[in-house]
Amino acid sequence: MKxxxxxxxxxxxxxxxxxxxxxxxxxxxxxAEERAKDLFGARKLPAVTAAQSIGFYSKGCFxxxxxxxxxxxxxxxxxxxxxxxxxxxxxxxxxxxxxxxATADGWPGLLIGDISQPRGGPMTSGHASHQIGLDAxxxxxxxxxxxxxxxxxxxxxxxxxxxxxxxxxKDALWTPAHTRLLRRAASYPxxxxxxxxxxxxxxxxxxxxxxxxWLRKVRPFWGHDYHFHMxxxxxxxxxxxxxxxxxxxxxxxxxxxxxWFTQEPWRPNKNPDAPKARDLMTMANLxxxxxxxxxxxxxxxxxxxxxxxxxxxVAASEPEAAPPPxxxxxxxxxxxxxxxxxxxxxxxxxxxRPRPPMN
Ligand SMILES: [Zn+2]
Numbered sequence: 001m002k003x004x005x006x007x008x009x010x011x012x013x014x015x016x017x018x019x020x021x022x023x024x025x026x027x028x029x030x031x032a033e034e035r036a037k038d039l040f041g042a043r044k045l046p047a048v049t050a051a052q053s054i055g056f057y058s059k060g061c062f063x064x065x066x067x068x069x070x071x072x073x074x075x076x077x078x079x080x081x082x083x084x085x086x087x088x089x090x091x092x093x094x095x096x097x098x099x100x101x102a103t104a105d106g107w108p109g110l111l112i113g114d115i116s117q118p119r120g121g122p123m124t125s126g127h128a129s130h131q132i133g134l135d136a137x138x139x140x141x142x143x144x145x146x147x148x149x150x151x152x153x154x155x156x157x158x159x160x161x162x163x164x165x166x167x168x169x170k171d172a173l174w175t176p177a178h179t180r181l182l183r184r185a186a187s188y189p190x191x192x193x194x195x196x197x198x199x200x201x202x203x204x205x206x207x208x209x210x211x212x213x214w215l216r217k218v219r220p221f222w223g224h225d226y227h228f229h230m231x232x233x234x235x236x237x238x239x240x241x242x243x244x245x246x247x248x249x250x251x252x253x254x255x256x257x258x259x260w261f262t263q264e265p266w267r268p269n270k271n272p273d274a275p276k277a278r279d280l281m282t283m284a285n286l287x288x289x290x291x292x293x294x295x296x297x298x299x300x301x302x303x304x305x306x307x308x309x310x311x312x313x314v315a316a317s318e319p320e321a322a323p324p325p326x327x328x329x330x331x332x333x334x335x336x337x338x339x340x341x342x343x344x345x346x347x348x349x350x351x352x353r354p355r356p357p358m359n
Contacts, residue, residue, distance in 0.1 A: 040121025048305070053134055057130075074100050091136060115137070162197045188232075198257065202253075
C-alpha cells in the first residue's frame with residue numbers, strides 16, 4: 001500500500017512536471033502575443049534613430065520621435081502625466097508653427113492634447129490612431145492668460161462645443177477665432193485631414209464665406225467635440241509609412257455630412273464592451289519593423305529628445321541603432337471590421353515639404 005502510494009505519488013509528480021513543462025511551452029506563444037499596447041505603453045522614451053513612421057495611422061509605430069516642450073511661448077501641453085507629447089519631428093515643428101500663426105490670428109495659444117506615445121503604437125487608452133507620430137489633438141479651448149500649473153493641466157476640462165442631443169455647435173461658445181484656428185491648421189500643405197465633430201463641420205459649412213477649399217480637409221467624426229485632430233501625411237524618409245486616401249475634392253458639406261444628422265451614426269453600440277482593435281493588437285498585427293523600434297536604444301532622458309525649434313536634440317549619448325529596414329509587408333492584417341480607420345489602398349499623395357533639419 002505504502003509502496004503503491006509512493007509509486008502513485010511519483011507518477012503524480014511526474015505527471016505534474018509534464019503539465020508544467022507543457023505549460024512552459026505554452027508560455028512562449030503567450031508571451032509573443034503580449035498586447036502591443038502594453039509593450040508600447042511601457043516605453044517612456046523614443047527609439048533613437050532617424051525619424052521614421054512605420055505602418056498606418058491606426059496600425060503602426062514610429063522611431064526617432066521628439067517631444068514638444070511642456071511649455072512654449074504660445075502653447076502648453078495638457079495631461080502631461082500621460083507622456084503622449086511625442087511625434088515625428090515634422091509634426092512637432094508644425095504644431096509649434098500653428099501655435100505661433102494662431103496667436104497672430106487672435107487665438108491666445110494652443111492647449112495640446114495627445115500626440116503619440118514615445119514610440120507610437122497602440123495606446124493603453126483612447127485613440128485608435130495616433131500610432132505613427134503624425135496625429136495630434138489640440139483643444140478647442142484657448143490657452144488661459146495665466147500659466148497652468150502641472151496639477152491644473154491634469155485636472156481642468158476642455159470645453160464641450162457641441163450639444164450632445166442635437167449634435168449642433170453651441171452657438172454661445174463658437175467664435176470666429178475657432179474658425180480661424182481650423183482654417184489655419186488646414187492651410188498647411190502637410191496637413192491632410194482635420195477631424196472634428198459633425199456639428200463643428202456643419203458650423204463651418206454654414207458660416208465660412210469666400211475661400212472654402214480648405215473645408216475639404218475638415219472631416220466629420222465621432223467625438224472631437226472638445227478638441228480637433230490634426231493629421232499630417234507620411235514624411236520623406238518613411239518608406240514603410242502607409243498613406244491615407246486623399247479626401248474628395250469638394251467641401252464635404254453635402255450628402256456625406258447630412259448622414260451624420262440622421263439616427264444611424266448615433267445608434268447605441270449593441271456591444272459596448274467588445275474589445276477595440278487597439279486592445280487586441282499583438283506585435284504580430286503590427287509591421288514587423290515595430291519590434292525593432294520597440295527594442296531600439298533610447299536617449300538618456302526626455303529632455304535630450306525634446307524638440308528645440310528646428311534643431312531636434314536627437315540625443316545621443318547612446319550609439320545610434322540602424323534604422324529599421326524598409327517595410328515589405330504590412331504585418332498580419334486585423335479584420336477590417338475591427339478597425340475604425342480601415343486602411344486604404346496605396347495611392348499617390350502630394351509630397352509634403354522636406355522635414356526640418358535635425359542634428
Ligand atoms: Zn485624435
